[in-house]
Amino acid sequence: xxxxxxxxxxxxxxxxxxxxxxxxxxxxCEACTDYVEKARALAAAFSENEGxxxxxxxxxxxxxxxxxxGDAVVDERGRPERPRLSRRAAWIGGTMMxxxxxxxxxxxxxxxxxxxxxxxxxxxxxxxxxxxxxxRDRRGEQSRITTEVRVRPGDQIRAEISxxxxxxxxxxxxxxxxxxxxxxxxxxxxxxxxxxxxxARFDESPTEGWVIAGHPEEVxxxxxxxxxxxxxxxxxxxEP
Amino acid sequence: MSEGLSNREVADLYRRYGFFLRRRCLVLLRNSxxxxxxxxxxxxxxMRAGAPLRTADEPLRWLYRVADRTCFDLLRKxxxxxxxxxxxxxxxxxxAHPGVEPEMRRAAIELLDALDDEDQRIAVMAFVDxxxxxxxxxxxxxxxxxxxxxxxxxxxxxxxxxxxxxxxxAPRHGGPS
Numbered sequence: 001x002x003x004x005x006x007x008x009x010x011x012x013x014x015x016x017x018x019x020x021x022x023x024x025x026x027x028x029c030e031a032c033t034d035y036v037e038k039a040r041a042l043a044a045a046f047s048e049n050e051g052x053x054x055x056x057x058x059x060x061x062x063x064x065x066x067x068x069x070g071d072a073v074v075d076e077r078g079r080p081e082r083p084r085l086s087r088r089a090a091w092i093g094g095t096m097m098x099x100x101x102x103x104x105x106x107x108x109x110x111x112x113x114x115x116x117x118x119x120x121x122x123x124x125x126x127x128x129x130x131x132x133x134x135x136r137d138r139r140g141e142q143s144r145i146t147t148e149v150r151v152r153p154g155d156q157i158r159a160e161i162s163x164x165x166x167x168x169x170x171x172x173x174x175x176x177x178x179x180x181x182x183x184x185x186x187x188x189x190x191x192x193x194x195x196x197x198x199x200a201r202f203d204e205s206p207t208e209g210w211v212i213a214g215h216p217e218e219v220x221x222x223x224x225x226x227x228x229x230x231x232x233x234x235x236x237x238x239e240p
Numbered sequence: 241m242s243e244g245l246s247n248r249e250v251a252d253l254y255r256r257y258g259f260f261l262r263r264r265c266l267v268l269l270r271n272s273x274x275x276x277x278x279x280x281x282x283x284x285x286x287m288r289a290g291a292p293l294r295t296a297d298e299p300l301r302w303l304y305r306v307a308d309r310t311c312f313d314l315l316r317k318x319x320x321x322x323x324x325x326x327x328x329x330x331x332x333x334x335x336a337h338p339g340v341e342p343e344m345r346r347a348a349i350e351l352l353d354a355l356d357d358e359d360q361r362i363a364v365m366a367f368v369d370x371x372x373x374x375x376x377x378x379x380x381x382x383x384x385x386x387x388x389x390x391x392x393x394x395x396x397x398x399x400x401x402x403x404x405x406x407x408x409x410a411p412r413h414g415g416p417s
Contacts, residue, residue: 004339007369011260012300031338038335039260046259054251054258058287061280062247065287166247188251 004032014039055168055188062166130169132213132232133160135195149211149236153204157236159183159196161213166190170216173200173236174223175209186216206238243291250287257300261307267368268311268349270324278314282307304369312360315353324350339370347398354397362387363394 004010005022013022014036026033133146137156149157159171161184171184183196212222214231222231245253261282265275285306286293296302315322326346336342348367352360361380365371373391377384 004337004370006301006371006375007337007340008298008301008304010337012298015256015260015300017298017300029338035335035338043259046262047255050258054254057254057283058247058251061250061284061287065244065284188247190247 004029010036011039015043055186058188059166059168130164130167130213130232131162132171132211132234133162134158134211134234134236135160137199145234147234149234150239151202151206151236152239153202153206155206156199156201157211158199159211159213160193161189161196162193163189164191168215169194169213170219171196171211171213172219173209173211175207177207177209179207179209180223183211184213202238206236208238209236210234211236244288245286245290245293247287249294250283250290253286253293253299253303254283257303260300261303264304264307265311268308268352268364269314269322270326270349271322272325274314274318274322278307278310281310281314285310308361308364312352312357315360319353337368337370340367343402344395344398347401348394351394351398351401355394359390359394362390363398366391366394367398 005013005019005025009019009022010032013019013026022032022036026036131146133144134149135158136143136145136149136151137158138152139154144160151157157173161169161171163169167189168186169184169189170182170186173179173181173183175181181198181200183198183200184194185197210228211234212219212228212231213233214222218230222228222233258279262275262279265278265282266272269275269278282303286303290306293299293302336345345367348363352363355363358380362376365376365379366373371379373384373387376382376391377387380387
Protein backbone atom coordinates (compact mmCIF):
# COMPACT_ATOMS: atom_id res chain seq x y z
CA UNK A 1 0.00 0.00 0.00
CA UNK A 2 2.84 2.39 0.61
CA UNK A 3 6.52 3.03 0.68
CA UNK A 4 6.44 2.93 4.45
CA UNK A 5 7.41 -0.09 6.52
CA UNK A 6 4.41 -2.14 7.59
CA UNK A 7 2.82 -1.26 10.88
CA UNK A 8 4.24 -4.26 12.69
CA UNK A 9 7.70 -3.18 11.62
CA UNK A 10 7.18 0.30 13.01
CA UNK A 11 5.58 -1.06 16.17
CA UNK A 12 8.34 -3.59 16.71
CA UNK A 13 10.88 -0.83 16.24
CA UNK A 14 9.08 1.28 18.80
CA UNK A 15 9.12 -1.70 21.15
CA UNK A 16 12.89 -1.84 20.87
CA UNK A 17 13.46 -4.41 18.14
CA UNK A 18 16.30 -3.50 15.83
CA UNK A 19 15.61 -3.16 12.15
CA UNK A 20 18.08 -1.43 9.89
CA UNK A 21 15.55 -0.91 7.15
CA UNK A 22 13.27 0.92 9.52
CA UNK A 23 16.17 2.93 10.86
CA UNK A 24 17.06 4.01 7.36
CA UNK A 25 13.49 4.85 6.52
CA UNK A 26 13.03 6.97 9.61
CA UNK A 27 15.94 9.15 8.58
CA UNK A 28 13.91 10.45 5.69
CA CYS A 29 10.30 10.04 6.78
CA GLU A 30 8.86 12.51 9.22
CA ALA A 31 5.46 10.82 9.39
CA CYS A 32 6.90 7.46 10.40
CA THR A 33 9.30 9.09 12.84
CA ASP A 34 6.41 10.86 14.48
CA TYR A 35 4.43 7.63 14.63
CA VAL A 36 7.31 5.69 16.16
CA GLU A 37 8.00 8.36 18.76
CA LYS A 38 4.39 8.37 19.91
CA ALA A 39 4.25 4.60 19.95
CA ARG A 40 7.49 4.41 21.88
CA ALA A 41 6.25 6.81 24.52
CA LEU A 42 3.01 4.90 24.98
CA ALA A 43 4.78 1.56 25.06
CA ALA A 44 7.26 2.86 27.61
CA ALA A 45 4.43 4.08 29.81
CA PHE A 46 2.81 0.68 29.57
CA SER A 47 6.02 -1.10 30.36
CA GLU A 48 6.68 1.13 33.34
CA ASN A 49 3.21 0.91 34.78
CA GLU A 50 1.64 -2.32 33.65
CA GLY A 51 4.84 -4.25 33.18
CA UNK A 52 5.16 -4.46 36.93
CA UNK A 53 2.04 -6.58 36.95
CA UNK A 54 3.25 -8.98 34.33
CA UNK A 55 3.91 -11.67 36.89
CA UNK A 56 0.39 -11.60 38.23
CA UNK A 57 -1.06 -11.47 34.77
CA UNK A 58 0.91 -14.54 33.79
CA UNK A 59 0.09 -16.40 36.98
CA UNK A 60 -3.60 -15.80 36.44
CA UNK A 61 -3.28 -17.09 32.89
CA UNK A 62 -1.34 -20.06 34.13
CA UNK A 63 -4.15 -20.91 36.50
CA UNK A 64 -6.55 -20.75 33.60
CA UNK A 65 -4.32 -22.92 31.51
CA UNK A 66 -4.08 -25.55 34.20
CA UNK A 67 -7.82 -25.52 34.60
CA UNK A 68 -8.41 -25.61 30.88
CA UNK A 69 -8.20 -28.28 28.25
CA GLY A 70 -5.16 -29.81 26.61
CA ASP A 71 -2.64 -28.12 24.41
CA ALA A 72 -3.27 -26.93 20.93
CA VAL A 73 -0.96 -25.96 18.18
CA VAL A 74 -0.48 -22.30 17.47
CA ASP A 75 0.95 -21.59 14.09
CA GLU A 76 1.82 -18.24 12.65
CA ARG A 77 -1.80 -17.86 11.70
CA GLY A 78 -2.88 -18.32 15.29
CA ARG A 79 -5.49 -20.98 14.82
CA PRO A 80 -5.93 -22.90 18.07
CA GLU A 81 -9.24 -23.33 19.77
CA ARG A 82 -9.64 -21.51 22.99
CA PRO A 83 -11.06 -22.28 26.38
CA ARG A 84 -13.21 -19.49 27.69
CA LEU A 85 -11.19 -17.27 29.96
CA SER A 86 -12.55 -16.17 33.22
CA ARG A 87 -12.19 -12.64 34.41
CA ARG A 88 -9.50 -13.58 36.88
CA ALA A 89 -6.89 -12.60 34.40
CA ALA A 90 -8.80 -9.47 33.62
CA TRP A 91 -6.99 -6.63 31.98
CA ILE A 92 -5.07 -4.81 34.60
CA GLY A 93 -4.65 -1.59 32.80
CA GLY A 94 -7.12 0.34 34.83
CA THR A 95 -4.88 1.30 37.64
CA MET A 96 -1.58 2.74 36.64
CA MET A 97 0.52 2.42 39.74
CA UNK A 98 3.87 3.85 38.99
CA UNK A 99 5.04 3.07 42.46
CA UNK A 100 4.73 -0.62 41.92
CA UNK A 101 8.08 -2.28 41.90
CA UNK A 102 9.17 -3.97 38.75
CA UNK A 103 8.58 -7.64 38.95
CA UNK A 104 11.53 -9.51 37.72
CA UNK A 105 11.40 -13.06 36.66
CA UNK A 106 13.77 -15.43 38.27
CA UNK A 107 14.60 -18.57 36.44
CA UNK A 108 14.19 -21.74 38.38
CA UNK A 109 17.60 -23.12 38.77
CA UNK A 110 19.45 -25.64 40.75
CA UNK A 111 22.53 -23.53 40.41
CA UNK A 112 21.71 -21.17 43.20
CA UNK A 113 24.94 -20.25 44.83
CA UNK A 114 24.41 -20.40 48.51
CA UNK A 115 27.07 -20.57 51.15
CA UNK A 116 29.20 -23.63 50.82
CA UNK A 117 29.60 -24.44 54.47
CA UNK A 118 26.62 -23.56 56.50
CA UNK A 119 25.52 -24.84 59.84
CA UNK A 120 21.82 -25.31 59.46
CA UNK A 121 18.81 -25.78 61.60
CA UNK A 122 16.08 -28.23 60.68
CA UNK A 123 13.41 -26.83 58.50
CA UNK A 124 9.89 -27.67 57.52
CA UNK A 125 8.40 -27.18 54.09
CA UNK A 126 4.78 -26.23 53.84
CA UNK A 127 2.94 -27.19 50.72
CA UNK A 128 1.86 -24.11 48.85
CA UNK A 129 3.72 -21.69 51.07
CA UNK A 130 7.06 -20.11 51.20
CA UNK A 131 9.68 -20.95 53.74
CA UNK A 132 12.24 -18.42 54.78
CA UNK A 133 15.63 -18.74 56.37
CA UNK A 134 18.42 -16.29 56.97
CA UNK A 135 22.05 -16.93 56.20
CA ARG A 136 24.06 -14.96 58.72
CA ASP A 137 27.69 -14.28 57.92
CA ARG A 138 29.74 -13.47 61.00
CA ARG A 139 33.41 -12.96 60.23
CA GLY A 140 33.28 -15.55 57.50
CA GLU A 141 31.36 -18.10 59.50
CA GLN A 142 27.96 -18.72 58.06
CA SER A 143 24.91 -19.97 59.87
CA ARG A 144 21.52 -20.83 58.50
CA ILE A 145 18.79 -19.63 60.84
CA THR A 146 15.10 -20.34 60.66
CA THR A 147 13.95 -18.85 63.94
CA GLU A 148 15.19 -15.75 65.69
CA VAL A 149 18.16 -14.08 64.05
CA ARG A 150 20.64 -12.58 66.50
CA VAL A 151 23.03 -10.11 65.03
CA ARG A 152 26.13 -8.21 66.11
CA PRO A 153 27.96 -5.30 64.56
CA GLY A 154 29.53 -6.35 61.30
CA ASP A 155 27.18 -9.27 60.72
CA GLN A 156 25.75 -9.66 57.28
CA ILE A 157 22.50 -11.42 56.50
CA ARG A 158 21.11 -12.82 53.30
CA ALA A 159 17.73 -14.46 52.79
CA GLU A 160 16.98 -17.94 51.57
CA ILE A 161 13.47 -18.49 50.29
CA SER A 162 11.85 -21.76 49.27
CA UNK A 163 8.54 -22.00 47.47
CA UNK A 164 6.50 -25.00 46.43
CA UNK A 165 4.74 -23.37 43.54
CA UNK A 166 5.16 -20.45 41.20
CA UNK A 167 4.44 -17.20 42.93
CA UNK A 168 5.54 -13.57 43.19
CA UNK A 169 7.94 -13.02 46.05
CA UNK A 170 9.63 -10.08 47.68
CA UNK A 171 12.03 -10.30 50.60
CA UNK A 172 13.54 -7.58 52.69
CA UNK A 173 14.61 -6.42 56.11
CA UNK A 174 12.25 -4.08 57.94
CA UNK A 175 13.88 -2.23 60.78
CA UNK A 176 11.92 -1.18 63.83
CA UNK A 177 12.85 2.36 62.90
CA UNK A 178 11.10 1.92 59.55
CA UNK A 179 14.22 1.19 57.56
CA UNK A 180 13.56 -1.06 54.57
CA UNK A 181 16.40 -2.96 52.97
CA UNK A 182 15.40 -4.91 49.92
CA UNK A 183 17.02 -8.34 49.82
CA UNK A 184 15.14 -9.93 46.94
CA UNK A 185 13.38 -7.60 44.55
CA UNK A 186 9.80 -8.51 43.61
CA UNK A 187 10.15 -11.56 41.41
CA UNK A 188 8.07 -14.30 39.97
CA UNK A 189 9.74 -17.44 41.20
CA UNK A 190 8.97 -20.96 40.26
CA UNK A 191 9.13 -23.82 42.75
CA UNK A 192 12.57 -24.04 44.23
CA UNK A 193 15.01 -22.41 46.63
CA UNK A 194 16.55 -19.02 46.07
CA UNK A 195 19.07 -16.84 47.78
CA UNK A 196 18.60 -13.13 47.84
CA UNK A 197 20.82 -11.25 45.47
CA UNK A 198 21.46 -8.63 48.13
CA UNK A 199 22.63 -8.73 51.72
CA ALA A 200 22.13 -6.42 54.66
CA ARG A 201 25.16 -5.53 56.77
CA PHE A 202 24.79 -4.29 60.35
CA ASP A 203 26.83 -1.37 61.61
CA GLU A 204 28.06 -0.62 65.10
CA SER A 205 24.57 -0.33 66.50
CA PRO A 206 22.49 -2.98 64.75
CA THR A 207 18.91 -2.06 64.03
CA GLU A 208 16.46 -4.64 65.21
CA GLY A 209 13.56 -5.62 63.01
CA TRP A 210 12.27 -8.42 60.85
CA VAL A 211 13.15 -10.24 57.68
CA ILE A 212 9.91 -10.38 55.74
CA ALA A 213 9.03 -12.51 52.72
CA GLY A 214 5.83 -12.84 50.79
CA HIS A 215 3.75 -11.57 47.96
CA PRO A 216 4.89 -8.06 47.10
CA GLU A 217 1.51 -6.59 47.98
CA GLU A 218 1.44 -8.38 51.31
CA VAL A 219 4.98 -7.29 52.05
CA UNK A 220 4.05 -3.76 51.23
CA UNK A 221 1.07 -3.98 53.56
CA UNK A 222 3.17 -5.51 56.31
CA UNK A 223 5.70 -2.71 56.03
CA UNK A 224 2.97 -0.18 56.53
CA UNK A 225 0.82 -1.86 59.16
CA UNK A 226 3.38 -4.06 60.92
CA UNK A 227 0.80 -6.82 60.70
CA UNK A 228 2.61 -9.94 59.58
CA UNK A 229 -0.30 -12.38 59.19
CA UNK A 230 0.13 -12.83 55.46
CA UNK A 231 3.91 -12.88 55.24
CA UNK A 232 6.73 -15.04 56.49
CA UNK A 233 8.76 -13.35 59.18
CA UNK A 234 11.98 -13.91 61.07
CA UNK A 235 12.69 -11.48 63.90
CA UNK A 236 16.12 -9.92 64.00
CA UNK A 237 17.46 -9.17 67.46
CA UNK A 238 20.58 -7.25 68.36
CA GLU A 239 22.90 -9.16 70.64
CA PRO A 240 24.39 -7.22 73.51
CA MET B 241 1.06 -30.97 19.73
CA SER B 242 3.28 -27.99 20.32
CA GLU B 243 5.19 -26.79 23.31
CA GLY B 244 4.17 -23.66 25.10
CA LEU B 245 6.23 -20.77 26.32
CA SER B 246 7.33 -20.58 29.92
CA ASN B 247 5.78 -18.13 32.34
CA ARG B 248 8.93 -16.09 32.20
CA GLU B 249 8.87 -15.87 28.44
CA VAL B 250 5.23 -14.90 28.42
CA ALA B 251 5.84 -12.22 31.03
CA ASP B 252 8.73 -10.85 28.98
CA LEU B 253 6.50 -10.67 25.92
CA TYR B 254 3.81 -8.99 27.96
CA ARG B 255 6.19 -6.25 29.03
CA ARG B 256 7.75 -5.75 25.64
CA TYR B 257 4.76 -6.05 23.35
CA GLY B 258 1.76 -5.87 25.66
CA PHE B 259 0.87 -2.33 24.73
CA PHE B 260 0.91 -3.08 21.04
CA LEU B 261 -1.06 -6.29 21.32
CA ARG B 262 -3.71 -4.71 23.49
CA ARG B 263 -4.02 -1.86 21.04
CA ARG B 264 -4.22 -4.28 18.13
CA CYS B 265 -7.11 -6.11 19.77
CA LEU B 266 -8.82 -2.84 20.56
CA VAL B 267 -8.53 -1.59 17.00
CA LEU B 268 -9.88 -4.75 15.45
CA LEU B 269 -12.68 -5.30 17.93
CA ARG B 270 -13.53 -1.71 18.87
CA ASN B 271 -14.81 -2.98 22.17
CA SER B 272 -12.73 -2.66 25.30
CA UNK B 273 -14.11 -5.71 27.07
CA UNK B 274 -13.70 -7.96 24.05
CA UNK B 275 -10.25 -6.55 23.48
CA UNK B 276 -9.35 -7.65 27.00
CA UNK B 277 -10.60 -11.14 26.23
CA UNK B 278 -8.68 -11.29 22.99
CA UNK B 279 -5.56 -9.94 24.64
CA UNK B 280 -5.71 -12.58 27.35
CA UNK B 281 -6.50 -15.31 24.90
CA UNK B 282 -3.55 -14.35 22.76
CA UNK B 283 -1.22 -14.79 25.71
CA UNK B 284 -2.99 -17.97 26.69
CA UNK B 285 -2.22 -19.38 23.27
CA UNK B 286 1.41 -18.49 23.74
CA MET B 287 1.45 -20.20 27.09
CA ARG B 288 -0.14 -23.32 25.68
CA ALA B 289 1.58 -23.67 22.34
CA GLY B 290 3.66 -20.65 21.52
CA ALA B 291 7.09 -22.26 21.28
CA PRO B 292 7.44 -21.51 17.53
CA LEU B 293 7.67 -17.85 18.47
CA ARG B 294 11.14 -18.50 19.82
CA THR B 295 12.48 -18.87 16.32
CA ALA B 296 10.30 -16.26 14.64
CA ASP B 297 12.26 -13.66 12.71
CA GLU B 298 9.73 -10.99 13.54
CA PRO B 299 8.13 -11.72 16.91
CA LEU B 300 5.63 -8.89 16.87
CA ARG B 301 4.45 -9.73 13.39
CA TRP B 302 3.97 -13.29 14.55
CA LEU B 303 2.11 -12.10 17.61
CA TYR B 304 -0.10 -9.84 15.56
CA ARG B 305 -1.19 -12.77 13.45
CA VAL B 306 -2.11 -14.75 16.54
CA ALA B 307 -3.98 -11.75 17.92
CA ASP B 308 -5.68 -11.15 14.58
CA ARG B 309 -6.96 -14.71 14.45
CA THR B 310 -8.18 -14.44 18.00
CA CYS B 311 -10.00 -11.21 17.19
CA PHE B 312 -11.56 -12.65 14.05
CA ASP B 313 -12.88 -15.56 16.05
CA LEU B 314 -14.35 -13.21 18.61
CA LEU B 315 -15.92 -11.08 15.89
CA ARG B 316 -17.69 -14.15 14.58
CA LYS B 317 -18.82 -15.36 17.96
CA UNK B 318 -20.15 -12.01 19.08
CA UNK B 319 -21.49 -10.76 15.79
CA UNK B 320 -25.06 -10.47 17.02
CA UNK B 321 -24.39 -9.39 20.54
CA UNK B 322 -21.45 -7.06 20.34
CA UNK B 323 -21.49 -3.32 20.63
CA UNK B 324 -18.54 -1.75 18.91
CA UNK B 325 -17.34 1.79 19.18
CA UNK B 326 -15.94 3.99 16.49
CA UNK B 327 -12.21 3.85 16.04
CA UNK B 328 -12.18 7.53 16.89
CA UNK B 329 -13.46 6.72 20.37
CA UNK B 330 -10.61 4.37 21.16
CA UNK B 331 -8.57 6.22 23.75
CA UNK B 332 -5.37 4.31 23.26
CA UNK B 333 -5.35 4.68 19.54
CA UNK B 334 -2.34 5.99 17.76
CA UNK B 335 -2.66 7.74 14.45
CA ALA B 336 -3.13 5.31 11.62
CA HIS B 337 -0.10 3.87 9.95
CA PRO B 338 1.37 6.68 7.85
CA GLY B 339 0.95 4.75 4.63
CA VAL B 340 -2.70 3.89 5.14
CA GLU B 341 -5.60 6.14 4.30
CA PRO B 342 -7.41 6.61 7.63
CA GLU B 343 -10.81 6.52 5.97
CA MET B 344 -10.07 3.24 4.27
CA ARG B 345 -8.62 1.82 7.45
CA ARG B 346 -11.70 2.76 9.40
CA ALA B 347 -14.01 1.37 6.74
CA ALA B 348 -12.04 -1.85 6.42
CA ILE B 349 -12.18 -2.41 10.16
CA GLU B 350 -15.92 -1.85 10.22
CA LEU B 351 -16.22 -4.21 7.30
CA LEU B 352 -14.45 -7.08 9.04
CA ASP B 353 -17.72 -8.47 10.35
CA ALA B 354 -18.96 -9.03 6.84
CA LEU B 355 -15.83 -10.65 5.45
CA ASP B 356 -14.79 -14.25 5.26
CA ASP B 357 -11.70 -15.50 6.98
CA GLU B 358 -9.24 -14.77 4.21
CA ASP B 359 -10.62 -11.41 3.23
CA GLN B 360 -10.38 -10.39 6.87
CA ARG B 361 -6.69 -11.14 6.78
CA ILE B 362 -6.15 -9.33 3.52
CA ALA B 363 -8.11 -6.33 4.74
CA VAL B 364 -6.03 -6.06 7.88
CA MET B 365 -2.75 -6.54 6.07
CA ALA B 366 -3.61 -3.97 3.45
CA PHE B 367 -5.60 -1.36 5.30
CA VAL B 368 -4.29 -1.65 8.84
CA ASP B 369 -0.74 -2.89 8.49
CA UNK B 370 -0.07 -0.98 5.30
CA UNK B 371 1.52 -3.94 3.57
CA UNK B 372 1.92 -3.79 -0.17
CA UNK B 373 0.40 -6.29 -2.56
CA UNK B 374 3.55 -8.33 -2.96
CA UNK B 375 4.08 -8.58 0.79
CA UNK B 376 0.53 -9.80 1.25
CA UNK B 377 0.87 -12.26 -1.60
CA UNK B 378 4.06 -13.61 -0.11
CA UNK B 379 2.57 -14.03 3.32
CA UNK B 380 -0.61 -15.70 2.12
CA UNK B 381 0.96 -17.74 -0.65
CA UNK B 382 -1.05 -16.27 -3.49
CA UNK B 383 0.04 -14.57 -6.68
CA UNK B 384 0.26 -10.82 -6.62
CA UNK B 385 -2.47 -10.65 -9.24
CA UNK B 386 -4.85 -12.56 -7.01
CA UNK B 387 -4.19 -10.14 -4.19
CA UNK B 388 -4.67 -7.15 -6.47
CA UNK B 389 -8.10 -8.43 -7.50
CA UNK B 390 -9.18 -9.23 -4.00
CA UNK B 391 -7.95 -5.92 -2.69
CA UNK B 392 -9.86 -4.14 -5.41
CA UNK B 393 -13.04 -5.88 -4.30
CA UNK B 394 -12.33 -5.05 -0.71
CA UNK B 395 -11.71 -1.44 -1.58
CA UNK B 396 -15.05 -1.28 -3.37
CA UNK B 397 -16.85 -2.70 -0.38
CA UNK B 398 -15.01 -0.37 1.97
CA UNK B 399 -15.95 2.58 -0.17
CA UNK B 400 -19.57 1.55 0.06
CA UNK B 401 -19.18 1.60 3.82
CA UNK B 402 -17.74 5.07 3.55
CA UNK B 403 -20.56 6.18 1.31
CA UNK B 404 -23.14 4.88 3.78
CA UNK B 405 -21.44 6.63 6.65
CA UNK B 406 -20.50 10.16 5.75
CA UNK B 407 -19.36 10.81 9.31
CA UNK B 408 -16.27 8.75 8.60
CA UNK B 409 -14.11 11.64 7.58
CA ALA B 410 -10.83 12.35 9.26
CA PRO B 411 -7.64 14.16 8.39
CA ARG B 412 -4.94 12.08 6.86
CA HIS B 413 -1.82 11.37 8.79
CA GLY B 414 1.21 11.77 6.63
CA GLY B 415 1.79 10.47 3.19
CA PRO B 416 4.46 8.49 1.49
CA SER B 417 7.80 10.11 1.80
